[in-house]
Amino acid sequence: MKNFSEWISTTFLSLFIQNNQAWMIPAIQSVHIVGISVVIGSILMVALRVLRLGWMDQSLAAVQSRFFPWLKGAIIALAVTGALLLVAEPARELMSFSFWAKMALIVIGLGIATAFVSTVGRNEAVWDDNRLKQGSIKLATVLTLCVWVGVIFMGRLIAYDHVWGSLSPSNHSEPNK
Amino acid sequence: MKFTDILNAVAAWPVSDYIRGALLAFPLLESAHVVFLTLVFGTILIVDLRLLGVASINRTFGALESDIIKWTWFAFSGAVLTGVLMFITNPIVYFENVPFRIKMVLLLCAGLNMLIFEQFTRRKYNDFEGTATAPRPARIAAVLSLVLWTGVIGAGRVIGFTTSHVAVALPPAAENLDFDDFLTSDAPAPAQ
Numbered sequence: 367m368k369n370f371s372e373w374i375s376t377t378f379l380s381l382f383i384q385n386n387q388a389w390m391i392p393a394i395q396s397v398h399i400v401g402i403s404v405v406i407g408s409i410l411m412v413a414l415r416v417l418r419l420g421w422m423d424q425s426l427a428a429v430q431s432r433f434f435p436w437l438k439g440a441i442i443a444l445a446v447t448g449a450l451l452l453v454a455e456p457a458r459e460l461m462s463f464s465f466w467a468k469m470a471l472i473v474i475g476l477g478i479a480t481a482f483v484s485t486v487g488r489n490e491a492v493w494d495d496n497r498l499k500q501g502s503i504k505l506a507t508v509l510t511l512c513v514w515v516g517v518i519f520m521g522r523l524i525a526y527d528h529v530w531g532s533l534s535p536s537n538h539s540e541p542n543k
Numbered sequence: 544m545k546f547t548d549i550l551n552a553v554a555a556w557p558v559s560d561y562i563r564g565a566l567l568a569f570p571l572l573e574s575a576h577v578v579f580l581t582l583v584f585g586t587i588l589i590v591d592l593r594l595l596g597v598a599s600i601n602r603t604f605g606a607l608e609s610d611i612i613k614w615t616w617f618a619f620s621g622a623v624l625t626g627v628l629m630f631i632t633n634p635i636v637y638f639e640n641v642p643f644r645i646k647m648v649l650l651l652c653a654g655l656n657m658l659i660f661e662q663f664t665r666r667k668y669n670d671f672e673g674t675a676t677a678p679r680p681a682r683i684a685a686v687l688s689l690v691l692w693t694g695v696i697g698a699g700r701v702i703g704f705t706t707s708h709v710a711v712a713l714p715p716a717a718e719n720l721d722f723d724d725f726l727t728s729d730a731p732a733p734a735q
Contacts, residue, residue: 392704399581403696406578407585410614412596420610423602463669518581519574525703526570 367533371456383454391454394541402518404440408433409479409514416507418464418498425500430486461536462527468520475513478506550634560632569629578627580699582618584692586611594685596676604677605670643706646698653691660684664716 374380383390415429426430452459459465462482497503527534553559562568592598593607630637664680671677677685694724 388704392697392700396693396700399577399696399700400584400693402577403581403583403585403587403588406581407589410582411587411589411611414610414614423606428601436598515578518578519571522574522577523570526573529567529570 369458371460374456380453381386394447401444404436408437413507413511419537462524463530463533464520464523464527471513471517478510553631553634572625572628579618579621591685591688594677594681600675640706642698644699646695649691649694656687659662662676
């Protein structure tokens with residue numbers, strides 16, 4: 367992974383961002399944060415409808431179709447800006463525990479979202495408000511929110527990977543920008 | 544008493560001292576700050592897009608706003624609390640930091656924009672009942688809101704690159720620097 371990081375950091379794109387990093391890194395990170403806002407806002411709204419805490423004048427299917435196109439678009443924007451950040455500073459990401467924990471949580475979160483979309487699509491009538499009163503559905507919804515909050519925590523902790531101690535693959539021989 | 548004296552007194556508070564010294568406190572506060580601020584912007588975005596007639600147009604503005612704004616205020620309170628707790632670890636550095644000042648001015652402008660919208664625009668047009676797209680003053684408020692909050696995010700991100708979050712002396716850049724010693728000491732690594 368270390369050699370791979372070193373190779374990425376010699377590519378044209380990586381060098382270009384490194385040479386302009388004073389403004390490019392914060393700019394890409396800011397776009398990344400705007401994308402996260404769309405994701406967390408959309409997830410919260412669908413969760414509120416499932417928990418019957420909002421959007422009660424709309425069906426669950428209607429709320430889902432309002433937010434999932436935005437969620438999808440934001441995920442694509444996040445993948446692009448995230449990839450740019452990875453290419454710019456490969457060792458910072460690939461040699462950190464937080465980054466891989468974040469990736470694992472994203473896989474779980476996207477898995478839940480995909481399963482949710484196909485279930486709601488197939489059984490629209492089944493997702494009536496009586497079904498939504500079930501405790502298991504409420505618990506699953508809260509856990510889903512926790513997964514995405516965890517993604518944000520792991521993302522920010524990439525900058526502080528030393529907090530993981532021996533779990534962090536980085537040897538901390540350099541400041542971890 | 545000069546303002547810098549007050550800031551110095553704040554920096555000497557036990558809670559400031561604790562956050563500066565604890566390994567996890569600042570990183571966790573910053574992570575929570577990101578959760579709260581993305582919730583603030585994410586929820587404001589939904590309301591602004593409704594005003595612009597882009598999304599949620601099958602709902603009235605009033606219904607949408609009453610579902611969402613409480614979450615915006617909850618998240619904003621969390622962002623302020625975590626922000627203050629980070630600020631007091633190093634108040635003079637932040638106060639003198641230009642991106643920090645820009646962020647505060649942008650926050651103030653976003654607040655004024657919201658105040659004008661809530662006190663005048665909404666009342667004048669009776670919550671824009673029955674219209675997909677809100678009238679021009681409300682659309683201007685929505686665009687201003689999106690621009691100002693994006694600016695808050697951008698300026699906020701730059702703060703991390705123009706300050707060191709802990710007022711500690713880093714190990715001297717000696718040729719034979721022993722990194723193992725650096726690691727086992729309690730000196731936090733600079734982070735952004």
